[in-house]
Amino acid sequence: MTAPVTDAPETLDESRMDLLRFATAGSVDDGKSTLIGRLLLDSKAIFEDQLEAVEATSQSKGYDYTDLALLTDGLRSEREQGITIDVAYRYFATPRRKFIIADTPGHVQYTRNMVTGASTADLGLVLVDARSGLTEQSRRHAVILSLLRVPHLVLAVNKMDLVDYDEDTFNKIRDEFDTFAAKLAIPDLTVIPISALKGDNVVTRSEAMPWYQGTSLLHHLENVHVASDRDLVDTRFPVQYVVRPKSDEFHDYRGYAGQVAGGVLKPGDEVQVLPSGFTSKIAGIDLHEQSIDEAFPPMSVTVRLTDDLDVSRGDMICRPQNAPTPTQDIDAMVCWMTNQPLRPRQKLAIKHTTRNARAMVKDLQYRLDINTLHRDLDTQELGLNEIGRVKLRTTAPLFVDAYEKNRTTGSFILIDEATGVTVGAGMIL
Template identity: 60%
Template sequence: MLETNQLLRFITAGSVDDGKSTLIGRLLYDSKSLFEDQLQAIETISQKKGFQGIDLALFTDGLRDERTQGITIDVAYRYFTTPKRKFIIADTPGHIQYTRNMITGASTANAAIILIDARYGVVEQTKRHAFIASLLQIGHIIVCVNKMDLVQFSETKFQEIQNQFEAFSAKMVVKDVRFIPISALQGDNVVNRSTQMPWYQGAPLLHMLETLHISSDTNRVDARFPVQTVIRPQLANIPDYRGYAGQIASGFFRVGDDVTIMPSGFSSKIKSINWGYKTIQEAFAPMSVTMTLEDDMDVSRGDMIVRKNNKPQAKQDLEVMLCWLHNDPAKPRTKYSVQHCNNSQKAMIKEVLYKIDIETLQRNTDTKAIAMNDICKVTIRTTKPLMVDAYRENRTTGSFILIDDATHETVAAGMVV
C-alpha cells in the first residue's frame, strides 16, 4: 500500500523566525518518521546547545552556519511517509536575501504552507512568499498561524490575522486557501488536535495534508519532447541507429504518431521508443526515453518533438513574468543566456512593462530598474526562437532561467505569459 500512496510535494514559507524548520521537525517527530540514530544525534546536539528538550529545527537545518545562527539558508528537502500518503517537504529560508531559494523549492510544489508569527501578523515577506506561490501556480495554500502559545491561544488574534491575509490574497489567483492555528514548538494542531484551542473545529495540519486533493501538475494534453542528445552507437547488431534522447516534458507519445520537429517544421512518424533497454509502445511525462523516427532528418539538442496537430509557439519576442534573483540589478541591453528545457539561447531584456508592488499587488510603471527580489513583467528577445507554452498551461515549457554570460550565475527565473 505504501508503494502506491500518492505523493505530495509541499513547501514551508514565510518570514524569518516564523518557525518553519521547527514545524517540519514537529511533523517528523510526532508522526514517528525519524530513525533512532537521527533522534539520538539531535538530542545530543540539543543538549550541547543548552536545550532542555529537543531543538526540532535541527532536523532540517543541516549547514553549519544554519545551526550556529539558528536560521535556514539553503532549501532543505525531507521525506516521510504515513499510511495515507508520501511527502516531500522543502523547507525554504525566510530571509529576504534568500528569496531565490524559496522560488527553487516552490517550483515543483503541489501545496505551500505559509507560516505567520501570531505576534506580528502578516508582514512583507509573508506577502512576497504568498504572491510567489500564486505566481508559480501552486493550487493550495495552508496558512499556519504559529506561536499561538505566545498570544495565549487567542481566537481573536487568529481571526484578526486571517482577515489580514484574506484581504491581501483576494488580489491573487489561488484556488484553495485554508487557515489553521498552531504551536509548532508544543505540537498544538500539528499532528494531534490541540486541547488549548477548543474554538478551532478544523482538522490538524497532518490530516489536512493527508486529505488534500491534488491533481497532476503535469500537462497530459500537449505532447512535448525536448531533445537532450542524439545517440548513434557504433554497434554491428544495430547499424545506422539514430535515436533522440531526453525527458518527456508533457503529454503522451506512441509508436506511429505523426510528429513535427520544432523549430524546423519537418514532419515524420515515431518508429520506436526505447526506455532503458526495453522497447515500449508508448511513453508519457516525466519518462526519460530515446525515440527513433522513420525519416532521417537534422535533429539536435534544443529541438523539440511535438504532435503534428498540437504545436507550441515558436517565439523570439516573449512577454514574461520575471523574478530577479541576483544581488546586482539588471543592466539594460545586457546579453544574457536563456536556459529553456534543453535549449540555450542568447537574449536581452528589451523593456520593463511594470513591476509588482508586493505590499498592494499594484502595477508600478514609474520605475524601470530591476533590483533583487523584484517581480516584474518584461519583454525579452532571443537570438533564435524558443518553443514555449504559457506557464499556466505547461509549467515545464512555460518556464526558464536567465544566466549572466560573464559570471555564469543564475540571475532570474521567468514564466511565459
C-alpha cells in the same frame, strides 16, 4: 474524522505512490524548520542517531526542549544566526505518498532562494506566528507563490500553544489572509491551526483545539489532488539527449530522452519535431529498459520514432495540430538574483527547457512592488530580489507557452555569459 496513520509500514510500494513537492515560506522565526522537523519526526522519517544528535545539541545550548529546526538548518552559518539561508531539501514517505520538502528562507534578502525552492512546488506552505499574525514577509511570500502559479496554498497558523489555542485569534488571521488572497491567483487555499513544537494538528488531530473541524496538516498533504494540475492536453517533449547505444545488440536503436512537459505520449501518435517541422509517429516509449504504453508529466522517458529524422538536444516533440509558437520575442516577469542590476540593452544567455540561446533585454516595462502590488513604471533597472516585467529578444526561436498554462515550457533562466552564474528566473506571460 479518523487521524492519519503515523507509523510507516515495514515496506512501502513506492512504485505505486505519487509524489508531492511542497515549499515552506514565511517570516523569520515563524517555525518553518521546526515544522519540517516535526513532520519528519512524527512520520518516523529520521534515524535514531540523527535524533540523538539533535537532542544532544539542544541540551548543550541549554534548551528544555528538542530543537527540531536543527534537522533542516544544516549550514553552520544558519545555526549560528538561527535563520534559514539556503534551500534545504528533505525527503520522506508515508503509506499514501512520497514527499520532497523545500525549506525556503524567510529573510527578505534571500527571496531569490525562496523563488528557487518554490518554482517546482505543487503546494506552498506559508507559516505565520499566531502571536503576530500576518507580516509583510508572509504576504510577500504569498504573492511570490501566486506569481509562480503554485496551484495549492496552505496557511499554517503556528505557535497556537502560545496563544492558549484561542479560536478568535485563529479566525482573525484566517479572515485577514482570505481578504488578502482574494487579490491573488490562488485557486486552492486551506488554513490550519498548528503547533510545530508541540505537534498539534501536524501529523495527528489536536485535542487542544476541539473547535477546529478540519484535517491535520499531514492528512491534507497526503490527500491534496495534484494530478490534474499538470497540462495533460498540450503535448510537449523537450529533447534532452539522443540515445545511440554503442553495442552490436542495439546498433539500430535511436531514441530521444527527456522529461515530458505536457500532454500524454502514446505509441502510434503522430508527432512533429520543432524547429524542423518534420512529422513522424511514435514507434515506442521506453522507461528503465522496458516499453510502456503511455508517458505523461513529469515522467522521464526515451521516445522512439518510426522515421529516422534529424533530432537533437533542444528540439521539441509535439503534436502537429497543437504545437507551441516559435518566437524570438519574450514577454515575461523576471525575478533578478544578483547584485549587478538588470538594465535595458543588457546581453545574457537564456536557457529554456533544454534549449539554449542568447538574449538581449529590449525593455524593462515596470518593477512590481511585492508588498503593495504597485507597478513602478519609471524604474530603470531591477535590483537583487526584485521582480519586474521584461521584454527580451533571443538569437534563436524558443518554443514557449504561457507560464500559467505550462510551468515548464513557460519558464526560463537567464545566465551571465562571463561567469556562468544564473542571474534571473523568468515566467512567460
